[in-house]
Amino acid sequence: MSLSNWKRNKTDITSAIIEIFHKSRQNYGTRKIKQELQQLRKTVSRRRICRIMKAQGLVSSYTVAQFKPHSNGSNESEQTNELNRDF
Template sequence: MCRWLNMPRSSYYYQAVESVSEMEFEETIKRIFLESESRYGSRKIKICLNNEGITRSRRRIRRIMKRLNLVSVYQKATFKPHSRGKNEAPIPNHLDRQLASILACFSKAHHFILLYITR
């Protein structure tokens, strides 16, 4: 039948979605924002709109929120850690290990192996 009408099949199966007018969309954003007690930002409002079947981009929602002066409430951080000097007490060397002699032995052994391989 689509061939007979010279119409693509996608047009035959296409189901139009009712578009929401811009004013209704703004009212929906405002309603969701006020229901959340001014806590939701554009990301959470987008999720709520998707649950209602309205698909719009987050940036468009943000633009409308900016135009309507809808600013979400957030709490500023009250505690900021500050460094208060160094907490490094001098630690005595109880072991008093002499590592220089051990390293000298290893370097001599490797020197001997290197000489043996190069011959």
């Protein structure tokens, strides 16, 4: 494969990844994009897809960290020991 052919193939893959990402409403990550590319008969590794997405600034909405509430600690109630019981 000549150098110009390789560059053309690289731009085709990049444009396909961008198109798939935007059609999925910015939800698809590397795994789903790889599946979509396989349906188009294009073989690309997930690592390469990840590098292209990072270079293009594409971040899946599911990979963004989301707030998750955490408990304050143990289940100990804050009741006083009014009956002087031994625990």
